Amino acid sequence: MTDPIADQLRDVLDGRWIELRRRARAELPAEVLLAPPGLSLEEHRARTTDSLLAIAGMGYGRVGFPAEFGGELDYAASCVLFEMQAYGDLSLLVKTGVQFGLFGGAVARLGTRRHHAAYLEDIMTGRLLGSFAMTEVGHGSNVQALETTATYDDSTREFVIDTPSDSAVKTYIGNAARDARIAVVFAQLTTDDGDHGVHAVLVPVRDDAGKPLPGVTIGDNGPKGGLPGVDNGTFAFDHVRVPKANLLNAFGDVGDDGRYVSEIDNPNRRFFTMLGTLVRGRVCVGGGAGAAAKKALAIALRYGAARRQFAAADGQDEIVVLDYLAHQRKLLPRLAKSIALSFAQNAVTERLQELQGDTGAERDQEGQRELESRVAGLKAVTTWHALDTIQVCREACGGAGYLAENQLTQLRADVDVFTTFEGDNTVLLQLAAKGLLTDYQAMWGDLDVPGMVGKVAGQVGERIVERTTGRAGIQRLVDVATRRDDDSATDSLAWAVSMFEQRANHVLETLGGRLRKANKDNAFELFNSAQDHVLLAARTHIDRCVLEAAAEAQQGMPDGPAKGLLERVLILYALSSIEEDKAWFLEHGRLTTARSRAVTSAINDLCQELRPQVATLVDALGIPAELITAPIVH
Amino acid sequence: MTDPIADQLRDVLDGRWIELRRRARAELPAEVLLAPPGLSLEEHRARTTDSLLAIAGMGYGRVGFPAEFGGELDYAASCVLFEMQAYGDLSLLVKTGVQFGLFGGAVARLGTRRHHAAYLEDIMTGRLLGSFAMTEVGHGSNVQALETTATYDDSTREFVIDTPSDSAVKTYIGNAARDARIAVVFAQLTTDDGDHGVHAVLVPVRDDAGKPLPGVTIGDNGPKGGLPGVDNGTFAFDHVRVPKANLLNAFGDVGDDGRYVSEIDNPNRRFFTMLGTLVRGRVCVGGGAGAAAKKALAIALRYGAARRQFAAADGQDEIVVLDYLAHQRKLLPRLAKSIALSFAQNAVTERLQELQGDTGAERDQEGQRELESRVAGLKAVTTWHALDTIQVCREACGGAGYLAENQLTQLRADVDVFTTFEGDNTVLLQLAAKGLLTDYQAMWGDLDVPGMVGKVAGQVGERIVERTTGRAGIQRLVDVATRRDDDSATDSLAWAVSMFEQRANHVLETLGGRLRKANKDNAFELFNSAQDHVLLAARTHIDRCVLEAAAEAQQGMPDGPAKGLLERVLILYALSSIEEDKAWFLEHGRLTTARSRAVTSAINDLCQELRPQVATLVDALGIPAELITAPIVH
Structure with a gap:
C-alpha cells in the first residue's frame, strides 16, 4: 500500500538525479551494502574490499567519470550515489569514496588525457586500487x-x-x-x-x-x-x-x-x-552524513511509534513513547532539519554539476568560490547534525539502541570522523565565513584566516558579499513577511525566511565592521577575539542557504497536502533554529520576549501536529527497506 | 617538579576519601586497568574477567562492604573507587560495578545476615560472579x-x-x-x-x-x-x-x-x-562518567597546548591550537564544568554515606528522598556532559583523536550507555523534578510522572520544596550579590550563584503553578505539554546544586592563589551555563541585553585568562599519568 503524499515528497527530495536514486534503491543489494556486526578488523576490511569490487562489477564505479573513458552519468551524480550508499555500511561508503572519488577523482581532474587513458578504466572497475x-x-x-x-x-x-x-x-x-x-x-x-x-x-x-x-x-x-x-x-x-x-x-x-x-x-x-576541483569530496561527505542521520531517524521514529513503557494516567491505555512531547522534541525537529538539509544538499550538488560538470575548468571563478564556501559550511553543519542526531536516536532507543544489531552505534561511530576528514568542521566554517567576507583576489592568501586578515588588512570587510539565492519564490515569501508587523505570523515560513535573512545579514555586517579594524600589528588578536563571531557568521549563513533551498523546493510543488505538509516541516526546522538562537534575536531586538516564548509554544504545537504524519515522513525519506535490519523495528 | 597550586586543588577535589584516592593512584596497576585497543570481543571479555579478579585479589572488592563480613572502608567509598577505576578501561569498570556494586550491593542491602554470611566473602574475592x-x-x-x-x-x-x-x-x-x-x-x-x-x-x-x-x-x-x-x-x-x-x-x-x-x-x-538502597549505583555511574570526561580533557588539552597547525600573521611563530579562542571555547568551559561537577559528586557521595552508611535503613526519609532526586539529576547531567565532552575532545584532536590508540574513541563509545543504564537520563530528570514538586507521601505513586500527576492531582505543586544547601558560605555570597544592582558584578561568583538560584526557583515555581491545574481528566495532556518545563526545572535545580557545592568547597579553602584560581574556574563554569540559558534570562527579565552580551565577553576573557593555567588545572585533576598512554600527548 503506497502513501501518495509520501511518494510525492520522496520525488521532491530525490531531485534532479531521481532516476539514479531509484536505480540504486532497486539494484544495490543489501547483502553487499550491509556488513554484519561483530566482524574482526581484518574480516571487515576483507569484506569491504570484496563489496567495493561487487559495486564496481555492477558498473557503479563509472558514475561521475568522463564518458569518453568509459564513465557514466554526470560528474555530480556520483554525490547522489554516495548518498544512496550511505544507507549501507559506511566503511564501504568511505572505501568507495576513496577509490572512485578521491583517488579516481584526482586522476580525472588533476591528471590529463594520458592519465585518463592509462588509468581510469582500471580505477572504475576496481582493478587498480x-x-x-x-x-x-x-x-x-x-x-x-x-x-x-x-x-x-x-x-x-x-x-x-x-x-x-x-x-x-x-x-x-x-x-x-x-x-x-x-x-x-x-x-x-x-x-x-x-x-x-x-x-x-x-x-x-x-x-x-x-x-x-x-x-x-x-x-x-x-x-x-x-x-x-x-x-x-x-x-x-x-x-x-x-x-x-x-x-x-x-x-x-x-x-x-x-x-x-x-x-x-x-x-x-x-x-x-x-583544491577547488576536489570540492566534490566535501559535497559527498555532507550528503553521506545526511543520509546516515535519516537512517537513524527512521529507526528511532519507528521504534518510538511502537514502544510502550509507562501506563498513562488511570484507566488509559499505555502510551507509545513518541506520544510524549519530550520524545517528539528530541526527534521531530531533527527530522525536519534532515529534510531541510536534503534540499540544500541537492542544491549544492546541482550547482557543482553546473560549474564543474563538463571539464572541471574554472569558467566562473566567482561562482566556484561561492560554491566552495557554501559546501564547506554545509559539510560542517550536516556532519554535526548527523552526529548529534544519531546519538539522540541511540538514546531514544534506550538499551536496545546500544546493541550493534540495531544499527545505530556503528553508524554513529563511523560518522564521527566525517566532522574531521575532508576538512575539520571548525576550520571549514572559518573558510565559509572568509568566502563571505573577502573578495576574490584576497582569497589567494593562506588558508588560515588570521594570516589572511593580516595580509589583506584594509581590504577585509570592504565588500560584504550578499549571497541571497535571489530566486523569485523566496523573495515573495520575504516580502509577505516584512509587510506584516503583527505577532500572528510566528508560525509561518515567510516569517522564518525573513528572520534567517536578518540574522545572517546582521551577523555578517557586524563581523565585517569588526574585522575592518585589522592591521598587521593587531591582526591575530583581533581575529582571535572575533572567532566566535566568525563561526556564527558562517553558521547563520548556511542556515539561511538551507532554509531558502528548502523553501524554494517547497514553493515549486503543486498545491496539495504534500506541499502543505512540507511547509509545516520546514517551519518546524526554522523555528527550532530560531529557538536555539533565541538569545541572539532577543539581544538584537529581533524578537520581543512575548514572541520569543511564542516560538517555543509553536514548536511544541508543531510536534503534536506532525506526530500523526511521522510514518508518511519516514516513508518519504526513501531509505530502502531492506537496509533497515534493526530487530527493534521489525 | 610539583606544582603547589595543582597539589592544593587536587587535595580539595579529592575530598573526604582522599586517602583511598591516593592509594588507588599509587597501587592500581595500569596493565590491569587498561586494555589494549583492537581486542576481539571474546579476548576483551576474557581479559576483563581476569582484570576483575586481579582487582579483587588486591582487596579492592572489599571496599564498601560491611566490616563484619570482611568488607573495608565506608559504604560510599566504593563510589570513589569507582571514579578512580574510571580512568582505566570502562569495560573493567562496569564489570566490577556489576559484580561488587549491583550484584554484591543487592546481596548486602536487600539481603540479610544469612545471605551476607553465605555469599559476601565469595563475592568480594570474585570467587562467585x-x-x-x-x-x-x-x-x-x-x-x-x-x-x-x-x-x-x-x-x-x-x-x-x-x-x-x-x-x-x-x-x-x-x-x-x-x-x-x-x-x-x-x-x-x-x-x-x-x-x-x-x-x-x-x-x-x-x-x-x-x-x-x-x-x-x-x-x-x-x-x-x-x-x-x-x-x-x-x-x-x-x-x-x-x-x-x-x-x-x-x-x-x-x-x-x-x-x-x-x-x-x-x-x-x-x-x-x-530501589532507594540501590541509589549508590547512580552515584557511581555519574562519578565514573565524570572521571572519563576529565581523562578526555587531559588528553585534548595537552595535545592542544603542543599541536601547531597554521602560522600566525606575518613573521610570527606558529601558534598552538589551544591559543585560538575557538579551541579554548570548546575545551575550557567543559574543563570548568568537570571541576564543578566533581564537587557536586563529592557532595552526593558524602551525603550517601551519611544517610545509608551504617545500615542502609532509612532513618531520614526526607533526606533519602532529596538524595535520590539529586543523584538522579546529577547522573543525567554528568553523563551527558561526559558524552559531549569526550566527543568535543575527539574532534579537537582531529584525525589523531579518531585513532583508538589515543584513547578517546573507546572512552566515548563506552560512556554512551551511561546515559541509559541505571536509569534513562530523560526519565531521571523527570524523577528529579518530581522529587522537588511532590511531598513525601505523594511520591509512592508510580515512577511515571503523568501517572503521578493524575493520582495526586490537587496535591501536586502545593508544596514547592526549597532545596538550598543552606550553608553559610553560600548565603554570604548571595547576600553580597543581591545587594548590588550595578552591572559591574557579572564576572563574580556571588552574582552567578544568585543567578542560578533565581533561575532554579522561578522555573520550579512556575512549573508548580502549571501542574497545580491538573485533574484526573486533563492530567496526561497537561503533563505532556509541560514536559520541557519539567526537564528544565530538574536541570536548573541540578545546576544550582553543582555550583553551590563547588562554591562551598572553594569558600572553605585557605586564601591564596589556589583558591583564587578555583574561583575563576567556577565563574567560567557558571557564566557558560548562564550563556546557554541566556534566552531564558532575557525572556524573564533577569538579564538586560547589555548584561547578556557582557556574559559572552566575560567568557571569552576568562578563556584567555585561564589559558596559562591549563597545565596546573589538568595536573589538579589527579589522573594517574600511566593511564594516559595516548601517543599524541607523549
Whole structure:
C-alpha cells in the first residue's frame, strides 16, 4: 500500500538525479551494502574490499567519470550515489569514496588525457586500487604546509619523492594499509628553476603481490573509532623515483626543457584551483552524513511509534513513547532539519554539476568560490547534525539502541570522523565565513584566516558579499513577511525566511565592521577575539542557504497536502533554529520576549501536529527497506 | 617538579576519601586497568574477567562492604573507587560495578545476615560472579511493571521463578553472557495470600562448569556500541525452583506459615525503599562518567597546548591550537564544568554515606528522598556532559583523536550507555523534578510522572520544596550579590550563584503553578505539554546544586592563589551555563541585553585568562599519568 503524499515528497527530495536514486534503491543489494556486526578488523576490511569490487562489477564505479573513458552519468551524480550508499555500511561508503572519488577523482581532474587513458578504466572497475595521500602527521588542515617533496631530476626525467621528517609522513590515508597499489601523493614540487608549491604525483606503492615497493614504508593506523572496514594507514617515501609522466599535470607541468610551466602564474591561486576541483569530496561527505542521520531517524521514529513503557494516567491505555512531547522534541525537529538539509544538499550538488560538470575548468571563478564556501559550511553543519542526531536516536532507543544489531552505534561511530576528514568542521566554517567576507583576489592568501586578515588588512570587510539565492519564490515569501508587523505570523515560513535573512545579514555586517579594524600589528588578536563571531557568521549563513533551498523546493510543488505538509516541516526546522538562537534575536531586538516564548509554544504545537504524519515522513525519506535490519523495528 | 597550586586543588577535589584516592593512584596497576585497543570481543571479555579478579585479589572488592563480613572502608567509598577505576578501561569498570556494586550491593542491602554470611566473602574475592537481573525486554524504565514471577510454593518451601512472555526476558544483564553463576532476579512475588510486588531472589544460573542450569536459558546481547569487555546477556526462566532462603528478605519475607510479611505495609513504598538502597549505583555511574570526561580533557588539552597547525600573521611563530579562542571555547568551559561537577559528586557521595552508611535503613526519609532526586539529576547531567565532552575532545584532536590508540574513541563509545543504564537520563530528570514538586507521601505513586500527576492531582505543586544547601558560605555570597544592582558584578561568583538560584526557583515555581491545574481528566495532556518545563526545572535545580557545592568547597579553602584560581574556574563554569540559558534570562527579565552580551565577553576573557593555567588545572585533576598512554600527548 503506497502513501501518495509520501511518494510525492520522496520525488521532491530525490531531485534532479531521481532516476539514479531509484536505480540504486532497486539494484544495490543489501547483502553487499550491509556488513554484519561483530566482524574482526581484518574480516571487515576483507569484506569491504570484496563489496567495493561487487559495486564496481555492477558498473557503479563509472558514475561521475568522463564518458569518453568509459564513465557514466554526470560528474555530480556520483554525490547522489554516495548518498544512496550511505544507507549501507559506511566503511564501504568511505572505501568507495576513496577509490572512485578521491583517488579516481584526482586522476580525472588533476591528471590529463594520458592519465585518463592509462588509468581510469582500471580505477572504475576496481582493478587498480589507489590512495589519495594528502594529509601528513604534522599537517592536517594546513595543506599548503605539506613537507613531502617531489624533486625533478632532469638527468633521468624522474621525480624523486621523499619524506624528509617524521611530521611529513602521510597518515590516515584510506586504502593504504592493505589494498592500494598506487597513490596520488601531494608534495612540494621542485625543479631546477625553483619551488612551485603543492602538486599531485602518481606513485606506485605496492607490487602485484601486495608487497611494498622499494623505498616505500607502509604503516597501519590500526583500530579507529569507527570505519573498521577502511584500511587507513601511513606512507613514507625514501627517495622514490617515478617517471615525469606521473605528475598529474592539469594545472602545472615540467616541460621537455626541465622547466616548470603553468597557465596559472600565482602559486597560491594554482594551489587553490587544484583544491577547488576536489570540492566534490566535501559535497559527498555532507550528503553521506545526511543520509546516515535519516537512517537513524527512521529507526528511532519507528521504534518510538511502537514502544510502550509507562501506563498513562488511570484507566488509559499505555502510551507509545513518541506520544510524549519530550520524545517528539528530541526527534521531530531533527527530522525536519534532515529534510531541510536534503534540499540544500541537492542544491549544492546541482550547482557543482553546473560549474564543474563538463571539464572541471574554472569558467566562473566567482561562482566556484561561492560554491566552495557554501559546501564547506554545509559539510560542517550536516556532519554535526548527523552526529548529534544519531546519538539522540541511540538514546531514544534506550538499551536496545546500544546493541550493534540495531544499527545505530556503528553508524554513529563511523560518522564521527566525517566532522574531521575532508576538512575539520571548525576550520571549514572559518573558510565559509572568509568566502563571505573577502573578495576574490584576497582569497589567494593562506588558508588560515588570521594570516589572511593580516595580509589583506584594509581590504577585509570592504565588500560584504550578499549571497541571497535571489530566486523569485523566496523573495515573495520575504516580502509577505516584512509587510506584516503583527505577532500572528510566528508560525509561518515567510516569517522564518525573513528572520534567517536578518540574522545572517546582521551577523555578517557586524563581523565585517569588526574585522575592518585589522592591521598587521593587531591582526591575530583581533581575529582571535572575533572567532566566535566568525563561526556564527558562517553558521547563520548556511542556515539561511538551507532554509531558502528548502523553501524554494517547497514553493515549486503543486498545491496539495504534500506541499502543505512540507511547509509545516520546514517551519518546524526554522523555528527550532530560531529557538536555539533565541538569545541572539532577543539581544538584537529581533524578537520581543512575548514572541520569543511564542516560538517555543509553536514548536511544541508543531510536534503534536506532525506526530500523526511521522510514518508518511519516514516513508518519504526513501531509505530502502531492506537496509533497515534493526530487530527493534521489525 | 610539583606544582603547589595543582597539589592544593587536587587535595580539595579529592575530598573526604582522599586517602583511598591516593592509594588507588599509587597501587592500581595500569596493565590491569587498561586494555589494549583492537581486542576481539571474546579476548576483551576474557581479559576483563581476569582484570576483575586481579582487582579483587588486591582487596579492592572489599571496599564498601560491611566490616563484619570482611568488607573495608565506608559504604560510599566504593563510589570513589569507582571514579578512580574510571580512568582505566570502562569495560573493567562496569564489570566490577556489576559484580561488587549491583550484584554484591543487592546481596548486602536487600539481603540479610544469612545471605551476607553465605555469599559476601565469595563475592568480594570474585570467587562467585553474579548478575543483577532487573531490566526486561519490555520493561526498562518502568521497573514496577516487570513480568518475571516468583511464586511461592509452600508445599516445597521454594520459589518458582518464571518468564511468562518474550517481553519478560531479562536483557542487557552484565555478567550474564559469560561469567555469572548466580543472579539477583527481580520478580513479582506471589504467595497464597496474594501479590506483593517486585522483590529480589537469588537464582543460580550456571553450574560449576559454566553450563546453564536446567530451566535457565541464557542469551548473549552480542556486540554493542561500546563496553566490549562486558558480557551483557539475557536470562529466561522456565519454572526454576529455588529455596525460600534465596529471597533477599530485608524488606519483605515469607514466614514459616507461608504468608508474606513486611515491616512496610504499602507495596509502593516498599518497592521504592528497596530501589532507594540501590541509589549508590547512580552515584557511581555519574562519578565514573565524570572521571572519563576529565581523562578526555587531559588528553585534548595537552595535545592542544603542543599541536601547531597554521602560522600566525606575518613573521610570527606558529601558534598552538589551544591559543585560538575557538579551541579554548570548546575545551575550557567543559574543563570548568568537570571541576564543578566533581564537587557536586563529592557532595552526593558524602551525603550517601551519611544517610545509608551504617545500615542502609532509612532513618531520614526526607533526606533519602532529596538524595535520590539529586543523584538522579546529577547522573543525567554528568553523563551527558561526559558524552559531549569526550566527543568535543575527539574532534579537537582531529584525525589523531579518531585513532583508538589515543584513547578517546573507546572512552566515548563506552560512556554512551551511561546515559541509559541505571536509569534513562530523560526519565531521571523527570524523577528529579518530581522529587522537588511532590511531598513525601505523594511520591509512592508510580515512577511515571503523568501517572503521578493524575493520582495526586490537587496535591501536586502545593508544596514547592526549597532545596538550598543552606550553608553559610553560600548565603554570604548571595547576600553580597543581591545587594548590588550595578552591572559591574557579572564576572563574580556571588552574582552567578544568585543567578542560578533565581533561575532554579522561578522555573520550579512556575512549573508548580502549571501542574497545580491538573485533574484526573486533563492530567496526561497537561503533563505532556509541560514536559520541557519539567526537564528544565530538574536541570536548573541540578545546576544550582553543582555550583553551590563547588562554591562551598572553594569558600572553605585557605586564601591564596589556589583558591583564587578555583574561583575563576567556577565563574567560567557558571557564566557558560548562564550563556546557554541566556534566552531564558532575557525572556524573564533577569538579564538586560547589555548584561547578556557582557556574559559572552566575560567568557571569552576568562578563556584567555585561564589559558596559562591549563597545565596546573589538568595536573589538579589527579589522573594517574600511566593511564594516559595516548601517543599524541607523549
